[in-house]
Amino acid sequence: MSDLQDLYQELIIDHSKRPRNFGSMNDANRTADGFNPLCGDKLKLFLKIEDGVIRDVKFIGAGCAISTASASVMTDMLKGQTIEQAASLFETFHYMITGPKDPQHVGSGLGKLAVFAGVSEFPARVKCATLAWHTMRNAISGKTEAASTEQVK
């Protein structure tokens, strides 16, 4: 059971049951949908970006504990970050759960995102942990493509 506890850390269970920033946003200027066709997990992400800074972020959706907690923690972390910082955070996060193991530096610079380190031992669950992040990247990249408040698909 110890490795299960590595995966389902208290913080993850807490965020999955009481997701932060859960709800829709009327004045979002970026939205994107995330969908995992393999499991049916769905997510809609709302971002308010001003001058390259994420001012507010919310999400709605239904998913497993890992994907819900990941979205919840991500939205907490993204507020106040620049787009560049958000992209770099995603890269560090993605590397932590998919890259080669480096016990010295696990989760360094990731703050509470480090609780997702255990996901690396559960390859079948990596997509659950990254769904919200991929959706965030799509939402943000919509800016360069459309440069408008249109919904990004």
Place this chain on the structure above:
Amino acid sequence: MTAHPATLDIERTIGLDPEALRRDFPVLHQEVHGKPLVYLDNAATTQKPRSVIDALVRYYEHDNANVHRGIHELSQRATNDYEDARTVVQAFLGAAESEEIIYTRGTTESINLVTASWGRANVGAGDEVLISAMEHHSNIVPWQILCEEKGAQLKIVPINDDGEFLLDEYERLLSDRTRIVAVNHVSNALGSVNPVREIVKLAHERGALVLIDGAQAVAHMKVDVRSLDCDFYAFSSHKIFGPTGIGILYGKRAILEAMPPCESGGDMIKHVTFEKTIYNDLPYKFEAGTPNIADAIALGAALRYVNNVGLEAIGAYEEDLLAYATERLAAFEGVRLIGTAKHKASVQSFNLDSIHPHDLGTVLDREGIAVRAGHHCAQPVMDRFGVTATVRASFAFYNTRAEVDRLVETLHKAREIFA
């Protein structure tokens, strides 16, 4: 083929001995995450007995050659074994002739063959195709594509809250425009056994054909296509202890003969000139190219194995096991059973509290228990029951009550984690 005289004796006298049969399945004897494997994902794919594995090895070690070009000894052997397997399938399904047995890659390809060949030739604008609300995507999408292409209408026979096919609704939906009815024999997501005999009878009264998706049925109950009088019957080898990559389409001879070929190339022709090609006879008309010889032969071995165990004994044993599993799960606080039809086979889908099936699946996996967690390629069924996914335990004759107990015990652990 490996006979199991001891097993046969047991079956005839006291039913079926799962512990003895388990010894025939090498894969079952291993630990997963440090716990003895409990394999409860048989509706996804079944494990393979030694005799099936041996058949594959023997073919590649001794007989490998192309078929139907029998100048040399090996080709003759390969051809004989390949065609022998076809007659095993014929007898297994109760078909009148081996020419009515078409090898495909699996149920999905079998259904696609029917929609592409029979469907394109026989379904037109304004016609109707009937399927049920509990079909696997493989028995939805090919019909959707056909109907879209032809301007035909796809109609859905509803199911009730227990996951039962509604015969009276079906009767109302049948019309003179109905060209074909396509239903599964057993639902992969719910385990419901459908009243296929009545479905066929009612369809024929209106002049419609019937295709039965037997993927989830053949490993659990005796199927007799002549007695059912269905026009097509499809199944996959890997769901009945055979290898992946091979499956069967049964069709009535007259219907198959009238159908245009689906794929073209070698083996499906009698004579080719640049001006005209004469197609081969059944079943080769539908088997273009070098076929999946080894897996067809191993499918034959799998069906022989099932025959030796006996489908009657299998059915009785699994009915008891499913009843036990259902009873234990139903008694577990927080469990919601999905699929509670009166007549079921070997599948129990459920959810626990508000725990997502994937989280539950991960907890079970860490205890060595393999289940399916997801939508089971039947998203409309999930929608019907207002869930995005379920956990599905699906059984074979090598599963035991002790394994069901381990499944249920692990649910306590899941509740502790997610409490």
